[in-house]
Amino acid sequence: MRHDHLLTAKQLSREDVETVLDRAAEFDRDPSAARERHAGELLGLCFFEPSTRTKMSFETAAKRLGADVVDMGSVESSSVKKGESLADTVRVVEGYADALVLRHPKQGAAKMASEYVDVPVVNAGDGAGHHPSQTLLDLYTIREHAGLDDISVGIMGDLKYGRTVHSLAHALTNFDVRQHFVSPESLRLPRSVRYDLHESGAQVREHEDLEDVLPNLDVLYVTRIQRERFPDEDEYEAVAGEYSITPDVLERAKDDLSVMHPLPRVDEIAPEVDDTDYATYFEQAHNGVPVRMALLDLLL
Amino acid sequence: MTDTELRVSKIQSGTVIDHVTAGEALHVLTLLGIDGSGGETVSLGMNVPSERLGKKDVVKVEGRELSESELEVLSLIAPEATINIVREYDVVDKRRVEPPEEVSGVLTCPNRDCITNAGEPVATRFAVLDDGLRCEYCGDIVRDDITAHLAD
Ligand SMILES: [Zn+2]
Numbered sequence: 001m002r003h004d005h006l007l008t009a010k011q012l013s014r015e016d017v018e019t020v021l022d023r024a025a026e027f028d029r030d031p032s033a034a035r036e037r038h039a040g041e042l043l044g045l046c047f048f049e050p051s052t053r054t055k056m057s058f059e060t061a062a063k064r065l066g067a068d069v070v071d072m073g074s075v076e077s078s079s080v081k082k083g084e085s086l087a088d089t090v091r092v093v094e095g096y097a098d099a100l101v102l103r104h105p106k107q108g109a110a111k112m113a114s115e116y117v118d119v120p121v122v123n124a125g126d127g128a129g130h131h132p133s134q135t136l137l138d139l140y141t142i143r144e145h146a147g148l149d150d151i152s153v154g155i156m157g158d159l160k161y162g163r164t165v166h167s168l169a170h171a172l173t174n175f176d177v178r179q180h181f182v183s184p185e186s187l188r189l190p191r192s193v194r195y196d197l198h199e200s201g202a203q204v205r206e207h208e209d210l211e212d213v214l215p216n217l218d219v220l221y222v223t224r225i226q227r228e229r230f231p232d233e234d235e236y237e238a239v240a241g242e243y244s245i246t247p248d249v250l251e252r253a254k255d256d257l258s259v260m261h262p263l264p265r266v267d268e269i270a271p272e273v274d275d276t277d278y279a280t281y282f283e284q285a286h287n288g289v290p291v292r293m294a295l296l297d298l299l300l
Numbered sequence: 301m302t303d304t305e306l307r308v309s310k311i312q313s314g315t316v317i318d319h320v321t322a323g324e325a326l327h328v329l330t331l332l333g334i335d336g337s338g339g340e341t342v343s344l345g346m347n348v349p350s351e352r353l354g355k356k357d358v359v360k361v362e363g364r365e366l367s368e369s370e371l372e373v374l375s376l377i378a379p380e381a382t383i384n385i386v387r388e389y390d391v392v393d394k395r396r397v398e399p400p401e402e403v404s405g406v407l408t409c410p411n412r413d414c415i416t417n418a419g420e421p422v423a424t425r426f427a428v429l430d431d432g433l434r435c436e437y438c439g440d441i442v443r444d445d446i447t448a449h450l451a452d
Contacts, residue, residue, distance in 0.1 A: 107439070108436075127413045192434070
């Protein structure tokens with residue numbers, strides 16, 4: 001990878017993705033082999049919005065590489081609460097750390113931060129924008145299960161605000177993937193993402209009914225539909241029910257379909273699915289550590 | 301002297317923006333931050349017949365030469381505009397506006413969740429697409445009513 005930062009999945013070429021995933025596979029086979037690789041280095045964790053899982057995953061990855069972490073702590077207890085700007089915070093933390101991991105509620109926050117510091121910035125989620133390290137672990141999981149070429153991937157749920165969806169859609173354009181987007185009309189992909197997919201010549205279809213595509217899919221990537229996106233409860237209930245996965249729904253799927261989810265889930269995947277061969281989401285979550293190890297290894 | 305020139309008086313020094321898309325003259329003034337309070341003499345011609353455009357607007361601003369970045373942004377709302385810089389009643393420079401690859405600091409991003417609207421010390425930056433503008437930070441695309449997003 002020739003990049004100084006990881007800000008969006010859009011910046012990743014096929015070669016970049018393969019480099020990270022191959023390295024991740026090495027770490028996955030033997031996590032202890034990397035123990036001293038980055039001894040003495042420090043990763044700065046700047047989480048302006050709570051995300052225990054993503055933060056723990058980066059922290060674990062850093063420690064498995066022999067690096068340590070410094071954490072600005074929760075927003076409630078930090079100077080951010082007192083009105084300090086993001087620009088100031090990252091310049092201060094830059095003085096301590098060899099790379100920064102940033103989570104922020106505003107879109108474009110990581111991009112802005114990268115313009116203020118000389119150390120690598122990893123975007124760990126910026127509002128409804130991007131979440132590229134999640135995308136790398138999603139791609140790793142897809143590659144393990146279905147390969148990354150000549151496959152059909154269904155992406156379902158809140159496609160409008162789902163940053164993991166936006167990042168994944170961009171990244172998949174590097175591969176020979178047919179992308180099927182399934183959502184209620186009100187939660188379709190945003191114009192800017194559709195624009196990019198169109199520009200890249202991706203094979204994209206949009207659907208309101210999962211049934212239309214389920215039998216063809218090799219991967220079904222499910223995301224959460226949030227209650228607060230809907231003006232009233234009834235509308236939410238109607239939509240949520242239609243976009244939840246149960247063993248019954250999956251009867252029409254290919255036997256080797258992988259059901260993925262960035263987690264946490266609420267009720268979009270029934271617990272009964274967990275025990276089936278379709279369930280790939282916990283494995284997907286575990287893949288976060290080797291993939292983030294590979295990413296940090298390349299950036300630190 | 302042509303009919304058009306008769307309608308709007310000659311200026312001593314300043315800028316004549318000709319071939320402005322009909323109806324956009326007031327937006328051009330907004331874009332240039334001209335509201336009359338600066339004391340400049342401004343003459344407007346609106347819906348003036350034009351051979352090239354059918355109808356056009358003309359804006360003459362006395363005592364002010366437009367900067368390069370002002371011209372670039374102007375191109376977004378008046379792509380056909382021609383700029384005449386006038387000194388002592390002579391046109392000393394005449395050119396077309398060229399759309400830039402990027403405009404910086406002039407427009408605000410319509411996306412309220414964009415980092416450029418979060419009180420951070422960052423100037424907005426938009427890439428110029430064939431049919432709109434794209435925020436370099438949040439990726440949002442602005443297609444219509446670009447003047448609605450002029451920064452204060
Ligand atoms: Zn923006």
